[in-house]
Amino acid sequence: MKARIKFRKYGALKFIGHLDVMRYFQKVMRRADIPIAFTGGFSPHMIMSFASPLGIGLESDGEYLDIELTEPIASREAVRRMNEAGVEGIEVLSLRQIAEEKKMTGMTILAAADYLITPKQEILPESGSAEDSSANRLSTGWKEQFRDFMGQREIRVMKQTKRSEREVDLRPLIYDWEFRGGSIFIRVAAGSAENLKPDLVMDTFLRSAGSVSANAEETDPAEADSAVSQSLNGQSFTYRRLEMYADTGKDGMRNLVTLESLGGEIH
Numbered sequence: 001m002k003a004r005i006k007f008r009k010y011g012a013l014k015f016i017g018h019l020d021v022m023r024y025f026q027k028v029m030r031r032a033d034i035p036i037a038f039t040g041g042f043s044p045h046m047i048m049s050f051a052s053p054l055g056i057g058l059e060s061d062g063e064y065l066d067i068e069l070t071e072p073i074a075s076r077e078a079v080r081r082m083n084e085a086g087v088e089g090i091e092v093l094s095l096r097q098i099a100e101e102k103k104m105t106g107m108t109i110l111a112a113a114d115y116l117i118t119p120k121q122e123i124l125p126e127s128g129s130a131e132d133s134s135a136n137r138l139s140t141g142w143k144e145q146f147r148d149f150m151g152q153r154e155i156r157v158m159k160q161t162k163r164s165e166r167e168v169d170l171r172p173l174i175y176d177w178e179f180r181g182g183s184i185f186i187r188v189a190a191g192s193a194e195n196l197k198p199d200l201v202m203d204t205f206l207r208s209a210g211s212v213s214a215n216a217e218e219t220d221p222a223e224a225d226s227a228v229s230q231s232l233n234g235q236s237f238t239y240r241r242l243e244m245y246a247d248t249g250k251d252g253m254r255n256l257v258t259l260e261s262l263g264g265e266i267h
Helices: 011-015 018-031 075-085 142-150 198-216 221-231
Strands: 002-009 048-050 059-068 090-097 110-119 156-160 165-169 174-180 183-189 237-247 256-258
Touching: 018 048, 018 075, 075 090, 110 198, 142 174, 142 198, 156 198, 183 198, 198 237
Parallel strands: 059 237
Antiparallel strands: 002 059, 002 090, 048 059, 110 183, 110 237, 156 165, 174 183, 237 256
16 A cells, blocks of 8 residues: 655754655654555665655755555554654654555656745845845845746746756746745746756846846946855745645646645545
């Protein structure tokens, strides 16, 4: 029986890496007496796979881990046991039975992810400042700049891959976005076919905003772009992953559903 665990990661544990999260769940499974299946051979290990490893320093409300069970266990009981066996910083939210086919693993079907992007306090415009922008702060009109940036038909950037560097258009990989208070909600492509990290979107925006500012002041855009990229970058924001999705649409029509919704409660 295959099952999918949804969990959140927050607080101090946002600074542990993917391998540490895997070891954490291995210990939790043992302590909680979850009937998880093991591989065969001379060095058996728990059968588990994550939909998409979370970067160090990111919090999340929607992480997914697929496991294989040797026997059924009630979803609510499993969640209770795992949370009692765990520590603050990782909270199991649900456990659901999923389809047995290999092609239905979270890693395989992942198609999109939601993020909440928040500027850090130190880069926000200073209240009451006469300066519209500076090399180490966002412009007072940064939201309008971002709206114009997202309104472009194309957002071309050089993207580094494992083997080479190629120009890509980010705009088709951004499915939705909106301002939520002082933060940006964004839904982007995720998975093996297409994958867009939110920090690349913000890096590209900051370079674009730097050039716009430079043109307004009649300075060299390249010089301004360099100054902005050195002091402001994707790390000037905090990123929180909110949810992950599969695409059940047909004939080119996108229909995103949460990975959690593809499973059912075990009673």
